Amino acid sequence: MASVLWFQGGACSGNTMSFLNATEPNVVDLITDFGLDLLWHPSLGLELGHNAQKLFWDCVHGVRPLDIFILEGTVIKGPYGSGRFDMFADRPMKDWVADLATAAQIVVAIGDCASWGGIPATAPNPSDSTGLQFHKRERGGFLGANFRSKMGLPVINIPGCPAHPDWITQIIVALATGRAGDIALDELHRPQTFFKTFTQTGCTRVQYFEYKQGTASFGEGTRKGCLFYEFGCRGPMTHSPCNRILWNRQSSKTRAGMPCTGCTEPEYPFFDLAPGTVFKTQKVSGVVPKEVPEGNDHLTYMAHAAAARIAAPQWSKEDMFVV
Amino acid sequence: MPAIDLFVSPLGRVEGDLDVRVTVEDGIVTSAWTEAAMFRGFEMILKGKDPQAGLIVTPRICGICGGSHLYKAAYALDVAWRTQVPPNATLIRNIGQACETMQSIPRYFYALFAIDLTNKNYARSPLYDEAVRRFAPYVGTSYAPAVVLSSKPVEIYAIFGGQWPHSSFMVPGGVMCAPTLSDVTRSIAVLENWRNNWLEKQWLGCSVERWLDNRTWADVLTWVNENESQYNSDCGFFIRYCMDIGLDSYGAGVGNYLATGTYFEPSMYEHPTIDGRNSALICRSGVYVDGRWWEFDQARVREDVTHSFYRGTKARHPFEGETRPIDPEAGRRQGKYSWAKSPRYEVPGLGYIPLEAGPLARRIAAGAPNAAPFQDYDPLFVDMVEKIGSSVMVRQLARMHEASKYYTWTRGWLDQLDLHETFYVKPVEHESGRGFGSTEAARGSLSDWIVIEDGKIANYQVVTPTAWNIGPRDGAQLLGPIEQALVGSPVLDPEDPVEVGHVARSFDSCLVCTVHAYDGKTGRELSKFVVNGAV
Numbered sequence: 001m002a003s004v005l006w007f008q009g010g011a012c013s014g015n016t017m018s019f020l021n022a023t024e025p026n027v028v029d030l031i032t033d034f035g036l037d038l039l040w041h042p043s044l045g046l047e048l049g050h051n052a053q054k055l056f057w058d059c060v061h062g063v064r065p066l067d068i069f070i071l072e073g074t075v076i077k078g079p080y081g082s083g084r085f086d087m088f089a090d091r092p093m094k095d096w097v098a099d100l101a102t103a104a105q106i107v108v109a110i111g112d113c114a115s116w117g118g119i120p121a122t123a124p125n126p127s128d129s130t131g132l133q134f135h136k137r138e139r140g141g142f143l144g145a146n147f148r149s150k151m152g153l154p155v156i157n158i159p160g161c162p163a164h165p166d167w168i169t170q171i172i173v174a175l176a177t178g179r180a181g182d183i184a185l186d187e188l189h190r191p192q193t194f195f196k197t198f199t200q201t202g203c204t205r206v207q208y209f210e211y212k213q214g215t216a217s218f219g220e221g222t223r224k225g226c227l228f229y230e231f232g233c234r235g236p237m238t239h240s241p242c243n244r245i246l247w248n249r250q251s252s253k254t255r256a257g258m259p260c261t262g263c264t265e266p267e268y269p270f271f272d273l274a275p276g277t278v279f280k281t282q283k284v285s286g287v288v289p290k291e292v293p294e295g296n297d298h299l300t301y302m303a304h305a306a307a308a309r310i311a312a313p314q315w316s317k318e319d320m321f322v323v
Numbered sequence: 324m325p326a327i328d329l330f331v332s333p334l335g336r337v338e339g340d341l342d343v344r345v346t347v348e349d350g351i352v353t354s355a356w357t358e359a360a361m362f363r364g365f366e367m368i369l370k371g372k373d374p375q376a377g378l379i380v381t382p383r384i385c386g387i388c389g390g391s392h393l394y395k396a397a398y399a400l401d402v403a404w405r406t407q408v409p410p411n412a413t414l415i416r417n418i419g420q421a422c423e424t425m426q427s428i429p430r431y432f433y434a435l436f437a438i439d440l441t442n443k444n445y446a447r448s449p450l451y452d453e454a455v456r457r458f459a460p461y462v463g464t465s466y467a468p469a470v471v472l473s474s475k476p477v478e479i480y481a482i483f484g485g486q487w488p489h490s491s492f493m494v495p496g497g498v499m500c501a502p503t504l505s506d507v508t509r510s511i512a513v514l515e516n517w518r519n520n521w522l523e524k525q526w527l528g529c530s531v532e533r534w535l536d537n538r539t540w541a542d543v544l545t546w547v548n549e550n551e552s553q554y555n556s557d558c559g560f561f562i563r564y565c566m567d568i569g570l571d572s573y574g575a576g577v578g579n580y581l582a583t584g585t586y587f588e589p590s591m592y593e594h595p596t597i598d599g600r601n602s603a604l605i606c607r608s609g610v611y612v613d614g615r616w617w618e619f620d621q622a623r624v625r626e627d628v629t630h631s632f633y634r635g636t637k638a639r640h641p642f643e644g645e646t647r648p649i650d651p652e653a654g655r656r657q658g659k660y661s662w663a664k665s666p667r668y669e670v671p672g673l674g675y676i677p678l679e680a681g682p683l684a685r686r687i688a689a690g691a692p693n694a695a696p697f698q699d700y701d702p703l704f705v706d707m708v709e710k711i712g713s714s715v716m717v718r719q720l721a722r723m724h725e726a727s728k729y730y731t732w733t734r735g736w737l738d739q740l741d742l743h744e745t746f747y748v749k750p751v752e753h754e755s756g757r758g759f760g761s762t763e764a765a766r767g768s769l770s771d772w773i774v775i776e777d778g779k780i781a782n783y784q785v786v787t788p789t790a791w792n793i794g795p796r797d798g799a800q801l802l803g804p805i806e807q808a809l810v811g812s813p814v815l816d817p818e819d820p821v822e823v824g825h826v827a828r829s830f831d832s833c834l835v836c837t838v839h840a841y842d843g844k845t846g847r848e849l850s851k852f853v854v855n856g857a858v
Contacts, residue, residue, distance in 0.1 A: 010363050014386020014488045020430060021474040021487075028467045044434060044460070076361070079650045087342075087360040087651070119368070119383045126364025126648065162386060162489055218499045219412070219747020242486075248478045250509075253485030257499040258492045261379065273368075273376040275779040279494070323504050323742040 002067040002176035005059055005100060006041040009086060009093050010120045010129050011073025014162035015111040016043050021248060022165035030169060034176055039064065053089045060099040068175055069104035069149075071097060071132055074113040074120045075142040078128030085127045094142065097132070101143055105151045106175055107132065108158060110168055115157040115189075116141065116266040123272045133157075133189065137266040151180065157189040161263035166245050167194050188266065190239070198294070199260045200235035202243030203252070204321070209236070211312035212305045215257075222257030223319040229289065232281045233259035236293035240264040343823055347814050352823070355802070355809035357793045359663040362632070366646040369783040374400065374752070374775045377783060378491045381771065384785060389488045390423035390480060391764035392785075394585070397493040399771040401595040403758030404495050406750035410589030412497030414736045415483050415746065417586045417605075418510075420762060421729040421736075422476040423487065427765035427831075428726045429521055430473035433458065433466045436719065436828050440564065442821040450564045457557065465525060465557050475517040479510045479733075497747030504742060511737055518730050528556025531727045539706040543720075558723065565716035569813075574715035574826040576808035577677055580684035581668060581791060583619055583770055584608030585763040586732065588697045589739070597621060597759050605732065606699050606763060609688030610678065612670050616691040621759050621770070623669040624786065630795040631664045638667065638675065638798065641772035641784035642757060665794035665803060666786050679804040680767030680791035681830060683713065683721040699728070715829040722765070722831065754778045764788055766831040789832045805830055 008016070020027055020043075027044075030036045038044060040055055058064040075094050076086035083092025101107045109132045112118030116131035131141040133155040139145040141155075148154060158167050171191060174183055184192045200206060205226045208214075214229030215221045227233035235243075235254055242252045242260070254260055259279060262268050271277040282290040284298070292301040330344045344356040365384050369376055377396040382389035394416055401408055437458040445451050457465040477487035483500050484490035492499040500506075518531065527534050529552060537543050547559045554563075565571050584604035591603035601608050601618060608619035625638040632654040634647035651659070667675035678684070683704060690705030704721050711717065754777060761770035767788025774782040794803040802810070805827055814820045 010361065012383050012386040012389070014383065014389060017386045017488050020434070020470065021477065023471075023474070026471050028461050028471060031461045032467075074363075076363075078362075079648075082650070082652075084651050085362040085648070093361075119380055120363045120365075122368050122380075124367060126367040127362055129363070161383065217747065217749055218494060219409075219497050220501045220745050221747075222499060223501045223503075246481075247486035248474065248481035250478050250481040251485050253490060253492070256481070256483060256485035256490075256492060257501060258485045258490060261491070263489075269376075269379055273372040273379065275371075275373045278373040278375040278379065321501070321503055 001035040001037050003037040003039050003065060004068045004070060004172070005039045005056075005066055005104075006070040006072065007088075007093070007096065007100070008042045009071060009073035009097065009114065010076045010127055011111075011113060013043065013072070015072045015168070016041070018162040018165050019168050020165075022169045023249065025169055025173065030172065034173060036172065036176060039066070056089060056096065056100070060103050062103060066100065066104045068106045068108060068172070069100045070108045070110055071114040072110045074117055074127070074129035075132065076120075076127045076129050077142070078126070081128070097142065101132070101147070101149065101155075104149055106153055106180060107143075107149045107155045108171065108175075109133070109155050110158050111163050112159045112161045112263060112268055115159040118161060119269060122269055134266060137188075153180065154185070154189050156183065156185065156191065158194075159188075159190060159264045159266075160240065161268065164242070164245060164247060167191075167241075186239075190264070194241050195239040195264065197239065197241055197244060198236060199238040199240045199242045199254065199264075201241070203235055203254045204243075205254060207320075208316060210308065211316040212308045213312060213316045218257065223321040224317075227254060227257070227259040228281065230281055231259040231279050232261075232277070234262035234265075234270070235260040237291055238262045238265055343809070343827055345809055345814070345820070345823055347817060350813055350815065352809050352812045352814060355806040356660060357795065357803060357805050357809075357827070359661045359789075359793060362648055362662045364646065364648065366644075366783050366785060369780050372780050374403070374773070374778065374780055375494070376780060377771060377773060378494060381785060382489050382491065385787070386488045387427065388423065388764035388766065388769065390419050390484075390490070391762050391769050393491060393493050394420045395760040395762040395769055395771050397495060397760065398595055398762070399758035399760030399773045400495040401750075401758070402597060402760060403756035403773055403775055404750045404753050405756070406496045406595065407593055407748040408595060409497055409593065409745045409748055411740055411744050411746045413587050413589040413592060414740055415498045415500065415502075416493050418733055418736050419480050419484055419493065420585060421733045422480045424765040425476035425517065425726060425729050425733070426473050426487070428722060429469045429526070431765070431831050432719070432723065433463075433469040433473075434460075435831070437466070439821050439824050439828070440568075442819070444815055444819060444821050445568050448564070448567050450560070450567055453560065454564055457560065469521055469525060469557075472517060472521040475513055475521075478513045482506050482510050494747070496750040497745070499747070501746050502740070502742065507737055507740055507742070511734070514730065514733060514737070522726055522730060526557050526723065526726065528552035528554075528559060531730055534727050535731070538703055540710045543703075543707075562716070562720070565719075570825060571711060571714045571716040573812045573822070574718065574808050574829055575713040575811070576679050577804045578713060579613070579676060579678050580611040580687045581619070581678035581680050581768055582606075582608050582610075582685045582688035582763065583621075583761040583768040584685075584688065585761075591697075600761075602695070605697060606685060607688045607691065607694065609691050610668060610670065611684070611687045611691075612673065612676065612678075616688075617670060621761070621772075624770075625667050625669065625675055626784075626786065627665040627667055627675070627797040629665070629798040630659050631661055632659050633664065636798075641770075641786060642774060642782065644772065644782065644784035646784075661793075661795040663790050663794045665797040666791050667797055675797070675799075677794070677797070677801055677804050677807070678791060680788040681718065681722075682725055682765070682767070683718045684767060685763055686721045686724065701728075715825050718829045752778075767791060792830045793832050805832065
């Protein structure tokens with residue numbers, strides 16, 4: 001049985017809501033079948049006020065062994081490093097986070113905010129938010145680059161805005177069943193089992209991408225074409241299994257015609273949402289995508305694209321997703 | 324008996340953390356302070372950004388009602404850019420908004436609210452054992468299936484929007500998707516699965532149609548006793564249990580209500596404007612004060628920051644709104660105690676007053692006369708409030724009632740989709756403009772005011788249902804709706820003030836919407852229950 005404490009810092013509860021959509025295991029299974037001992041959670045916790053505070057302090061002092069400490073949301077440091085922009089159970093949340101991260105065997109950041117600051121850390125970062133062990137792509141964050149939990153692990157980042165419920169539950173089950181050693185992390189501390197592949201891996205539009213056929217317009221246009229060329233889709237540059245493990249068991253943003261915004265990467269939201277950057281591909285001289293698929297350079301990309309367009313069969317210029 | 328100050332921090336299970344301070348005298352709450360204690364500054368982040376940034380940023384204000392944030396952010400841009408929204412897009416947006424709410428209704432009820440019905444303070448009730456059997460967390464016979472099935476309606480959201488939470492698929496001019504036949508048929512199947520397995524089998528014990536036949540409180544009481552299936556359904560049981568443990572007797576609130584309405588009749592809102600909004604709504608808007616209905620007018624909204632941790636003294640309209648945070652420690656010295664602003668609404672002759680937002684407010688608006696044929700007219704909750712008054716129970720029933728309504732409407736919208744027509748009309752991205760977009764999140768009125776200048780956001784203000792309900796006192800010292808609702812609540816056991824939780828949670832406030840809470844009048848930090856001789 002693994003004990004879990006789940007806190008929210010500068011959070012929207014989106015990861016919690018995502019987690020509640022989980023199946024196999026669902027939240028009830030996790031607790032009744034996998035014996036997960038959810039000590040407290042902001043939405044699911046039973047204890048209030050005084051009793052809840054005692055439980056938190058018992059974890060801090062080691063009276064209650066804490067196996068997994070999960071943080072959702074940013075660590076808020078403002079104003080002036082005091083953390084008073086986010087008070088929780090009688091003290092700045094950042095102080096709880098520091099104490100509990102030290103007390104826990106394993107620390108898990110769920111969602112972009114806890115991983116690297118996410119949207120609250122977007123300029124001008126009014127709350128002085130940061131992630132647990134990264135600030136955007138920079139190592140350090142709140143706990144510092146050298147932080148290791150009691151089990152000797154860095155913070156495990158499960159990014160995404162929100163994280164998919166499977167990414168959360170499978171890692172929790174792995175940790176709870178003694179498979180922490182099997183979790184290979186990438187350089188951003190993301191479990192490679194989920195984040196080695198690209199968002200584009202498994203995208204239903206990938207054949208349009210193969211022949212460089214772009215979507216012309218939202219709505220009816222999304223019945224054909226790839227969203228990379230005009231709508232700023234980051235599928236080829238973003239690491240996630242969104243098209244391998246579908247959302248809500250049904251679909252993904254790119255399948256439904258929405259460009260990937262790159263929300264599992266630390267730069268999200270990209271370009272700090274500057275004017276002209278939302279749902280629009282950034283281009284060089286109005287034609288060539290400024291960013292090309294990972295591992296390409298502009299010259300080889302253009303050569304490949306030219307060849308692909310010549311090779312494009314007629315069906316790649318027509319609707320594939322039809323009534 | 325001396326007055327007791329109870330400080331409950333964290334209250335928990337209100338989606339985010341709510342700290343509540345109440346003064347209790349002779350077992351009754353005599354005053355209350357609700358304190359939102361977390362600040363992220365989304366409105367500051369949006370300033371100077373791409374006009375469409377709100378489509379990405381505002382859903383992240385609250386992951387519980389992210390689809391609602393997206394819905395009103397898209398309409399704010401539609402108004403500002405003077406777009407055309409084709410009927411198919413209006414239908415898809417309606418479906419998305421409704422599916423998010425249908426997810427929220429059972430998830431909120433079982434996971435956040437009903438757990439407290441198993442509190443040991445109610446052990447003397449003859450229905451207590453049954454309440455525990457049904458509602459105990461994780462193992463309750465109703466808890467587990469309802470919480471698991473709550474993820475069904477948002478599968479439909481994912482079919483059209485890619486994922487829930489946090490898609491940004493509604494854009495000015497329509498929606499990004501162009502569904503195929505199987506998207507629609509699968510959505511219908513998922514919706515019917517949810518209706519069969521949760522709404523009718525577990526919650527109602529009867530058909531949706533039978534429940535919607537109830538037009539008065541007397542009808543509801545007859546319904547409960549009509550047959551065993553209804554009597555023993557979760558709804559039938561909930562009504563009986565509420566009346567046994569007294570949840571029908573406190574938590575009334577300010578008694579004045581605000582609904583900005585939601586769901587547009589496709590043919591009535593192809594060219595979204597502020598002026599054309601009210602008459603295009605299916606789920607109507609309306610302000611109800613002292614027994615009288617008024618038409619909702621966004622120009623009458625103000626945000627007061629007298630007791631909020633922001634600079635500024637004057638109550639401002641959101642188009643001129645400011646968000647200038649101060650260190651809460653300095654704020655406390657000025658009598659401020661919350662990160663929530665205090666939204667107020669000007670009623671002619673009464674000045675700026677606090678209004679309750681949420682499902683009960685929507686149900687009261689639905690009881691107003693003169694509904695157009697396509698608009699919701701439903702007298703049930705006006706009758707209930709007239710007959711038995713507002714309470715924790717009535718507020719909950721209003722929320723649950725909407726499950727049947729929204730199911731029915733969503734099914735109709737799915738049937739209306741014309742797969743051979745367009746879902747998007749590309750708009751002109753004007754360099755400047757002003758827009759107002761609004762909807763009803765599960766927990767109440769949610770609105771955006773956007774000002775675009777020189778192709779970027781010059782001002783962006785969001786007023787959430789949580790702010791309407793949980794906002795602190797205003798400059799006139801008028802209590803916010805939850806504060807007011809807490810006054811008069813019994814507290815049987817100061818060590819376990821479950822009643823305070825019932826009242827606060829009956830508003831289903833997503834605190835993360837506005838963000839959290841802290842101390843009040845004295846400025847003292849009370850870490851636990853503190854007995855205070857004279858308040």
